[in-house]
Amino acid sequence: MSLTLVSSLDVFSRQKACAALAAEQPGALVVFHDLLEGGLVVRRMFREGVRLVHGESTLEHPCLSCAVRLDLVPTVGRLLKSGTNIIVGLPPAVAAETAVHALLRGLGDAVTIDSVVLACAPDALEDQIWDHHTLFESGFTPVPEDERTPGEFLMRELCFTDTVMLADPALVPVEPEARVRGVQLIRELAPHAVLAESDGDVCTGVHNLADATARTMPGSVQAAPEPSAPFATVVHRVERPLHPERFRHALATLAEACCWLRGRLWVASAPDCRIAVQGIGPRVWLENTGPWQASRKSLPFVSNMPGAGLEEWHPEYGDRGTIVAFTGDDLDAAEIADLLNACELTEAEMAASEDSFPDPFGLNQTTETSERSSS
Template structure:
């Protein structure tokens, strides 16, 4: 049994993607799964002839993972017994494909292969979603009020997980050609590993490649610890023009800890992920560590200057005098040493 999992922020993009996939796979079943307010789950099943099933269920705990585990997985297990082709699963908007794939792998009673994980989106909306400062609930993408992810966080997670990006352009929403071209360029930066497929629109690769992309990805490695005060001062400048900022930091106020950094649109956050695999021991010679301790930052944005990006980070490194002094530095980020 083969499964195709489709995730999306937008139910219209999801519907278009699932319809296109069904046309490409004769004999397939399409399962639309939706989570509404008050724990209401609606499941609709279609084949080539039309509707097959419609069912509503009220879950006591109406969370995203519960909806997948308690309703979707048993339904797929039952449908698989008579399926003549792949089952195309349209997940509820904002449900990560990784959550569904994990639940299916654990919960199905018969062998199944997820042959593709697809993110369906309209490229002209990509930038707006990334820069949206509201939560998924506040922006109306999920009924789960305590879901604090932003649309950008969801999309970046899906772009990292998916093997295919299916670009869609629902007829009901007027297209923005300039925004679509920018979105296609940005997709190539954010998901270079993913296959890009057209939905009902034609992706004019020659047109999208005719003009140079406004977006660039810069990667910088620093082998000395960063001064926490100076890094705090420049962090806003580093992130200002970045759609995405991610990597890990070696900060002098918590030198034994690997500090993850993630910036998506207007949000930037740091997290202490524990000790480095080999505890760093700065030397007087160059402040280098024998293990993997280092700062590695990747930034994707419009018109980024690699030289300026490097200069800003170099100015944050500890100097020879600061390394020799070995002073205990203040911790403006409240990074707690790993226990």
């Protein structure tokens, strides 16, 4: 028995991906969950293209996580007893990570997740990453409170999933050039993932929760993949703390040149705090993720922190330091290096106290997040 989860932004890509997966697993049960307006959850179950079940229930609190916890988890729990392969099409915009953790909490050792698949239309990917609307405003979810953008959803799925299924919706004409460009972008954003076409033989990756969690950890920077022209990834390190005002001015320029930036910052106004930075399309935000490992005096220094990615231990600074990765097309590595290096504290500034520096991001608090738009 195997369990495969399929996440997506839209029902059309999801349906095509699930059909392709089912064709490779004769007799598998395909279960679709959908959350509609008013908290209505619709559950449909198919085998060999024949509908077996159509069920509905209404949630008291209509949100995506409740749909997963209160409907999807019990459904999978019941189906596990059948011993057949199960393919679950998650409600559009439900994060696979949410479903995985809910299943593990609710079912424990009874469930093993074999593969986690993102179904997407590659010709629409780049536009969706740069969409400044929320998921609700773009019509991908019935939940008005969901303030994620399509790009935020897709980028996290690309990091978390082990397989990307290229599933062009049948009702929408495909733009060939945009599709080729979208596939190249996927290879650059998710080099760990298996790429599978929904037409033809389907091969999926293998889910590893530890690896998936490491890739999605705030501040994580993985090794740069081989460039997938015209896209490339540039990774740059800065050893000393950043001057907060100089970095604030540089950030807009750094963000506008790429579709995805991520990393961790050592900022002079909050020197003991590990600041995660992420930019996806038009949105850029900073988050204080707590103290550096070297600042936790009650704990031993650890040079290989799980999930940290590209972690190095400096003889004087420990794990403190700045490392940022930029992914986009037509990136100028020298310009990126010059902009970040110019933010580094000088020898004279290194001798000043942290109170000497402004805190434009308001991040010298472990619970605060600063968000801004680069557009």
